[in-house]
Amino acid sequence: xxxxxxxxxxxxxxxxxxxxxxxxxxxxxxxxxxxxxxxxxxxxxxxxxxxxxxxxxxxxxxxxxxxxxxxxxxxxxxxxxxxxxxxxxxxxxxxxxxxxxxxxxxxxxxxxxxxxxxxxxxxxxxxxxxxxxxxxxxxxxxxxxxxxxxxxxxxxxxxxxxxxxxxxxxxxxxxxxxxxxxxxxxxxxxxxxxxxxxxxxxxxxxxxxxxxxxxxxxxxxxxxxxxxxxxxxxxxxxxxxxxxxxxxxxxxxxxxxxxxxxxxxxxx
Numbered sequence: 278x279x280x281x282x283x284x285x286x287x288x289x290x291x292x293x294x295x296x297x298x299x300x301x302x303x304x305x306x307x308x309x310x311x312x313x314x315x316x317x318x319x320x321x322x323x324x325x326x327x328x329x330x331x332x333x334x335x336x337x338x339x340x341x342x343x344x345x346x347x348x349x350x351x352x353x354x355x356x357x358x359x360x361x362x363x364x365x366x367x368x369x370x371x372x373x374x375x376x377x378x379x380x381x382x383x384x385x386x387x388x389x390x391x392x393x394x395x396x397x398x399x400x401x402x403x404x405x406x407x408x409x410x411x412x413x414x415x416x417x418x419x420x421x422x423x424x425x426x427x428x429x430x431x432x433x434x435x436x437x438x439x440x441x442x443x444x445x446x447x448x449x450x451x452x453x454x455x456x457x458x459x460x461x462x463x464x465x466x467x468x469x470x471x472x473x474x475x476x477x478x479x480x481x482x483x484x485x486x487x488x489x490x491x492x493x494x495x496x497x498x499x500x501x502x503x504x505x506x507x508x509x510x511x512x513x514x515x516x517x518x519x520x521x522x523x524x525x526x527x528x529x530x531x532x533x534x535x536x537x538x539x540x541x542x543x544x545x
Contacts, residue, residue, distance in 0.1 A: 300330055396536065
């Protein structure tokens with residue numbers, strides 16, 4: 278017997294489940310089912326292999342002298358296409374094909390500065406891999422300005438797809454803004470600390486005396502600010518990583534329809 282995936286509410290699916298266990302897992306004629314031999318999701322009552330489970334098990338007992346008022350009661354699993362089904366609610370119809378590496382990179386550059394809409398997980402990580410490979414290749418080029426130019430060109434689509442990936446999980450792009458804000462502040466504070474230390478070192482020509490020349494107040498302030506900002510950037514980075522690894526919202530959200538999951542009304 279085949280193993281099936283089962284969806285009783287049109288959004289969540291469970292499985293694989295052996296055929297004989299489907300009824301025990303709440304399958305009704307209106308449940309959506311799918312197995313590897315099926316081209317797409319169908320109602321369980323329309324699958325010949327499963328229809329047998331919805332036929333009334335008890336048959337009417339005919340007596341030689343039937344009693345008046347004795348009627349046969351239909352089994353609770355007998356198939357009624359108009360019952361227990363809300364045609365106004367979108368139903369799960371499957372998943373969109375996963376984009377390849379080339380398709381993901383092409384999509385990101387096609388949406389070069391598009392910060393609206395949604396991007397699925399595979400598209401984001403394929404483009405992340407593209408940036409890593411590109412950076413590795415550019416490291417062998419002796420002209421550093423070429424790498425700088427290419428990095429600037431790739432920065433905008435990277436920020437755009439990162440924002441759309443956050444939208445895909447139902448989160449605002451402001452999370453990315455606050456991460457980079459903390460990172461920029463960390464770089465600024467660290468630069469001021471290095472500048473002050475370098476100025477003192479040039480005056481004393483001795484690293485030990487240069488450090489001692491800075492007031493304990495300035496040194497302590499730089500240290501605290503650097504530690505706080507480093508911790509902030511670390512925490513924000515972990516939060517963003519979790520968001521980027523999270524699966525897409527299955528239904529439409531305020532940023533648009535899901536690029537991964539297909540929902541629609543079943544037509545008959």
